[in-house]
Amino acid sequence: MRATIQDVAREAGVSVATVSRAMRGMTHVAEDTRRRVLETAQRLGYAPHFGASSLAGGTTGMIGLVAPYFHIWYASQVLTGVEHVLSASSRDLVIFAGDTPENRARFLDRLPSLVTRIDGLILVDFFPNEDELRALRESGLALVAVGEELPGVASISIDNFEGAYRATNHLIDMGHTNIALGGGRQLSLDASPVLALRIDGYRAALEDAGLKPRVEYDLGGLLSSTGGRAAIDELLDLAEPPTAIFFLSDEMAMGGLAQARRRGLHVPSELSVVGFDDHNMAEAAGLTTIRQRVRELGVLAAQRMVAFADQDREGSHELVPVELVVRHTTSGPH
Amino acid sequence: MRATIQDVAREAGVSVATVSRAMRGMTHVAEDTRRRVLETAQRLGYAPHFGASSLAGGTTGMIGLVAPYFHIWYASQVLTGVEHVLSASSRDLVIFAGDTPENRARFLDRLPSLVTRIDGLILVDFFPNEDELRALRESGLALVAVGEELPGVASISIDNFEGAYRATNHLIDMGHTNIALGGGRQLSLDASPVLALRIDGYRAALEDAGLKPRVEYDLGGLLSSTGGRAAIDELLDLAEPPTAIFFLSDEMAMGGLAQARRRGLHVPSELSVVGFDDHNMAEAAGLTTIRQRVRELGVLAAQRMVAFADQDREGSHELVPVELVVRHTTSGPH
DNA sequence: CTGAAAGCGCTTACAG
DNA sequence: CTGAAAGCGCTTACAG
Numbered sequence: 001m002r003a004t005i006q007d008v009a010r011e012a013g014v015s016v017a018t019v020s021r022a023m024r025g026m027t028h029v030a031e032d033t034r035r036r037v038l039e040t041a042q043r044l045g046y047a048p049h050f051g052a053s054s055l056a057g058g059t060t061g062m063i064g065l066v067a068p069y070f071h072i073w074y075a076s077q078v079l080t081g082v083e084h085v086l087s088a089s090s091r092d093l094v095i096f097a098g099d100t101p102e103n104r105a106r107f108l109d110r111l112p113s114l115v116t117r118i119d120g121l122i123l124v125d126f127f128p129n130e131d132e133l134r135a136l137r138e139s140g141l142a143l144v145a146v147g148e149e150l151p152g153v154a155s156i157s158i159d160n161f162e163g164a165y166r167a168t169n170h171l172i173d174m175g176h177t178n179i180a181l182g183g184g185r186q187l188s189l190d191a192s193p194v195l196a197l198r199i200d201g202y203r204a205a206l207e208d209a210g211l212k213p214r215v216e217y218d219l220g221g222l223l224s225s226t227g228g229r230a231a232i233d234e235l236l237d238l239a240e241p242p243t244a245i246f247f248l249s250d251e252m253a254m255g256g257l258a259q260a261r262r263r264g265l266h267v268p269s270e271l272s273v274v275g276f277d278d279h280n281m282a283e284a285a286g287l288t289t290i291r292q293r294v295r296e297l298g299v300l301a302a303q304r305m306v307a308f309a310d311q312d313r314e315g316s317h318e319l320v321p322v323e324l325v326v327r328h329t330t331s332g333p334h
Numbered sequence: 335m336r337a338t339i340q341d342v343a344r345e346a347g348v349s350v351a352t353v354s355r356a357m358r359g360m361t362h363v364a365e366d367t368r369r370r371v372l373e374t375a376q377r378l379g380y381a382p383h384f385g386a387s388s389l390a391g392g393t394t395g396m397i398g399l400v401a402p403y404f405h406i407w408y409a410s411q412v413l414t415g416v417e418h419v420l421s422a423s424s425r426d427l428v429i430f431a432g433d434t435p436e437n438r439a440r441f442l443d444r445l446p447s448l449v450t451r452i453d454g455l456i457l458v459d460f461f462p463n464e465d466e467l468r469a470l471r472e473s474g475l476a477l478v479a480v481g482e483e484l485p486g487v488a489s490i491s492i493d494n495f496e497g498a499y500r501a502t503n504h505l506i507d508m509g510h511t512n513i514a515l516g517g518g519r520q521l522s523l524d525a526s527p528v529l530a531l532r533i534d535g536y537r538a539a540l541e542d543a544g545l546k547p548r549v550e551y552d553l554g555g556l557l558s559s560t561g562g563r564a565a566i567d568e569l570l571d572l573a574e575p576p577t578a579i580f581f582l583s584d585e586m587a588m589g590g591l592a593q594a595r596r597r598g599l600h601v602p603s604e605l606s607v608v609g610f611d612d613h614n615m616a617e618a619a620g621l622t623t624i625r626q627r628v629r630e631l632g633v634l635a636a637q638r639m640v641a642f643a644d645q646d647r648e649g650s651h652e653l654v655p656v657e658l659v660v661r662h663t664t665s666g667p668h
Numbered sequence: 669c670t671g672a673a674a675g676c677g678c679t680t681a682c683a684g
Numbered sequence: 685c686t687g688a689a690a691g692c693g694c695t696t697a698c699a700g
Contacts (some may be wrong), residue, residue, distance in 0.1 A: 005604040013590065015671045016671090016694080016695090017669060017671060017673095018669085020695060021669095021695095024695095028670085030670090033669080046387070046446075047444075047447035047449070048447070050388065051386070051502075051694085052695090053693080053694055054385035055385035055675095055678080055693080055694070056676055056693075056694040056695040058676080060384075060426070069414060069415065071629070072410075073416040073578070075410075076406075076410040077405050079405065079429075083431045087437070092428050092451065094427065094428050095428075096421070097414070097418070103421070106421075112336075113381035113384070113699065116382075116385045138695055142651040223615065225615055226617075235695075248556075254694060258619055258620065263618070276651040281559055284588055284593075285588075295405070313427055348687085349686065349688075351680080351686070351688080352685085354679060355679095362685055364686090367685080367686085382677080383676080383678065385678085389692050390679040390692055391678075392678055392687095393690080450693095480674095499693085640697070
């Protein structure tokens with residue numbers, strides 16, 4: 001049988017109220033009493049009943065996190081960052097996947113039932129529309145968004161525009177004028193403000209250098225290694241192939257790198273390649289890329305969430321800087 | 335204000351007991367009544383209070399999962415598999431990281447308090463020692479282990495021995511006799527039965543083919559891309575370099591591939607390479623490897639856990655088969 | 669600093 | 685099929 005607060009109270013010769021106070025480190029408990037209670041609890045293997053605490057206290061100490069997936073590099077990095085902070089402050093993490101539209105809808109439907117399960121919710125790349133955002137707000141949960149700026153809610157993201165600008169600029173600095181964008185031709189940009197920002201950054205860099213973006217240099221393909229392969233194939237079919245390509249993600253870039261090699265295109269002498277992410281395989285691939293410290297996004301989000309417990313919730317946006325990492329896939333054009 | 339079961343009962347003109355039964359789909363409720371209750375609940379936006387339910391009912395509908403990390407390929411794949419199944423059966427997933435010895439200890443210490451938070455626990459690559467296993471058992475939580483066989487607990491893993499055997503055998507079939515093992519010189523094998531099994535598989539394949547394992551062919555390095563680089567460097571320093579290498583993981587193999595290329599060693603003509611995992615970047619790299627369907631491990635574990643709710647818990651071990659995927663990094667020796 | 673008591677919102681026998 | 689009531693194990697004013 002589990003020991004209850006009653007058992008501890010009896011054994012320690014105090015009331016349950018005192019046990020409750022002592023266990024939670026509240027003030028106004030004599031040191032002597034506290035010691036005795038803690039000792040007794042330890043001896044009986046007592047741990048408060050979670051449900052009873054949350055019913056009586058109104059708080060759960062659990063934080064939720066929704067992300068599209070967990071098996072992709074980005075989300076898994078955020079997850080680890082969040083987990084570290086939360087476990088250090090002895091909160092637990094409940095995760096929800098919102099991969100398909102149905103799962104998202106189901107998740108949103110469950111919001112009312114989540115309110116008694118978690119104290120706050122971290123949204124990773126959630127990109128809610130107005131209705132969804134309203135539902136989220138009305139839930140009353142503490143909210144932190146990572147990966148996007150959400151009006152009125154605390155949010156954290158990297159500077160996507162700046163990252164893409166720098167990647168492109170690095171290529172321009174090396175003398176390239178014909179620079180393609182791997183993944184630039186996307187089906188639905190509305191769904192991902194992140195990609196839209198990167199594409200804008202690429203364009204801005206070109207324009208600031210007096211270069212004209214060319215439609216045929218916006219290459220298709222998903223941001224995966226398969227997409228990178230497709231982009232390279234498309235590039236090789238161009239009448240005037242570019243001398244450099246900026247891929248919107250490292251996985252895509254690495255897929256592109258492999259395909260370029262396969263098709264006999266030497267990198268960087270015939271084609272310079274820049275990625276985006278600094279994926280954990282990027283160093284091995286020698287890939288020049290934009291490093292985004294994703295784990296840190298998770299850390300900051302969790303810290304923000306933990307801070308909510310104390311002070312009140314402010315909805316400001318925080319931008320984490322990115323960094324250009326030059327490795328071996330870029331050089332001047334020949 | 336949240337609506338409570340009282341509110342619904344009053345509005346629907348029934349008792350709270352009836353609301354409770356109707357909401358949970360229990361039998362012995364008139365269809366008419368149920369409809370009315372559900373409608374009212376819907377209208378009031380009622381959702382049962384989680385803490386109250388678990389306090390009164392004794393069950394939480396939450397499942398825990400511990401893994402060393404979540405940002406590594408393997409764990410994140412398992413996680414996604416588990417999440418899919420659990421969310422489909424409307425259970426929630428709470429995650430715990432046991433990366434450092436301190437975190438493991440902390441996690442184990444919290445076991446008594448977890449009992450009222452979760453109904454069951456999925457252990458991913460946990461490798462508990464006897465004491466830890468006893469603590470786990472005594473918690474009374476439903477247990478499922480993935481990645482290892484745990485005496486007396488339901489467990490699921492791939493056939494590590496067989497996978498390594500096949501990888502090595504593929505190399506032997508192609509005519510290689512000098513086959514190195516990337517990652518074969520590990521510091522502490524006790525900690526990872528998984529690696530021990532793979533190493534055994536490699537040795538067994540050699541011996542079955544009448545080949546002698548050579549100590550100097552057990553290459554050091556962690557199972558990461560950095561480790562792969564180190565292994566290749568070590569290999570190139572050997573007096574009689576092997577013509578093939580089996581890496582204990584794909585990330586390691588990909589790191590090795592990159593380093594081989596950098597040092598001017600052509601794959602596969604000068605060195606054949608086989609990995610283990612079928613990591614999502616392996617296809618792009620053209621890497622011949624052993625595919626382990628990790629996501630499926632997660633699916634099976636979660637299904638097993640869900641089944642526990644109904645029937646009783648049986649502690650059998652389930653082996654998920656692996657598969658050799660031949661791509662472009664292997665050929666005969668020259 | 670400490671205790672008695674109400675209350676949190678459910679579920680579950682027990683009757684009917 | 686339905687309801688009244690006890691009970692789950694805490695926390696929190698309120699007194700003292």
